[in-house]
Amino acid sequence: MNAEVIIVGGGIIGCAAAYHLAKNGVSVLLLESSENIGDGGSTRNGGGVRQSGRDPRELPLIMYAIQNIWPKLSDMLDTNVEYCQHGNLRLGSTPQHKAILEGLTSRAAACGLDVRMISGDEARQLNPYLSEEVSCASWCPTDGHANPLMATMGYYKMARRLGAHIISGEKVVELRKIKGAVRQAVTVSGNVYEGDTIILAAGYESRFIASTVGIDIPMQPVLLETLVTEAVAPMFWQMLGTADADFYGHQTEHGSFVFGLNSGLEPYAKPGKPLSTSIAASAACRGIMRYFPSLSKIKVVRSWAGWMDSCADHVPVISKVEEVPGLILACGFTGHGFGIAPAVGLVLSQLAMGQETAVDLSALRYDRFQ
């Protein structure tokens, strides 16, 4: 046997689970297929740590993470994860936008979240850089953002420091059962690793790996694009979104702005290596300048793209699998896994250790697609 728990996937979810297991003295082996730790959505997302706009099934995880983990994560990981809790403004300019925002707000408020509708003028009081176009917004004061690169590499660094065994460039292609329970992970190079429990957190690739033990999670790869600007003096710290979801973003501690983009063509992106399109950044710049005219001179320095594992009902699967004892799934995060990652890493470690989970996961079971 190589380790008590084998984790397939070295993104922030896998690294966070490895961190909690190693901290509890459980022997862990983490296998990452690519050359780089956190090469998928973990280091390519926009850094939102927000509750507003979330599906109610996911809200308990993010509320737990914000109340219990995010504020102390920099200390936990000996890494500045740049967590900043200055609220989330979701902006709108039309009656249709207002209806969308009111729907999101009332659903989240019913779950106990402090989120409310505000007028354009109230939004401009919170953020004086907003244009007169903005006529309504939702406001959630306990939302925020963090640096996905630092959080992902921080979990990796601490998991490694605590003794987790981590190997990159080792692509798992098959799981094998022994006496009815999953025990082995077979890699493309032919290596076989064995453990008592296997956590599968490999993004969209999880679909192919889980299928080797007869489990299928309905998800598809969808492209997401992001850009970053040059650093400028601090302007505002809120996380931003829009009712249309045509862009979202924030100013980082470093001074640069990170904006997630949405051109509408993401589900139809060319398969293979994730590539930035020629249209998305330009389209987003038009949207950003309409709401923030003072950003029109700021320079875009870099853009990139990544795949998300878009689940059929847009929330992840975080679950043990009854038919395959020993298997724990964590996939289908649908582009909003970063904010909940600290809570997910914790509950995965609890599932693997047979403990009660800090958050009820019954809405995120693998067998809900029936």
Added chain:
Amino acid sequence: MNDRNRKLKPFVPQPDDDLIVCRCEEITKGEIRRAVHDGMFTLTEIRRYLRTGMGLCQGQTCTKLVKGIVARELGVRPDILEPSTGRAPMRPIAMEVLAKDREEKAT
């Protein structure tokens, strides 16, 4: 296959550790060497962890220097280290310019 738990030579402070290597983001040689010992074994990981090569020049000055420092710290030849991915745009470009990728229709 890259085993992240393989033993490196111990970190020994060097007299030029405060030398700035990435001028845009002001990252020193010592910070890069420390990051290798913290497990950042690839140039992409170094970039994500420290921001080397992510500033205005996009690594046109420091990429080769960082590669040499990381290779020496890992005890490998520099040419086995994969370069980081280049990203558009080639030069920093103002939002109001990037936004004009098509003619505005007359209203």
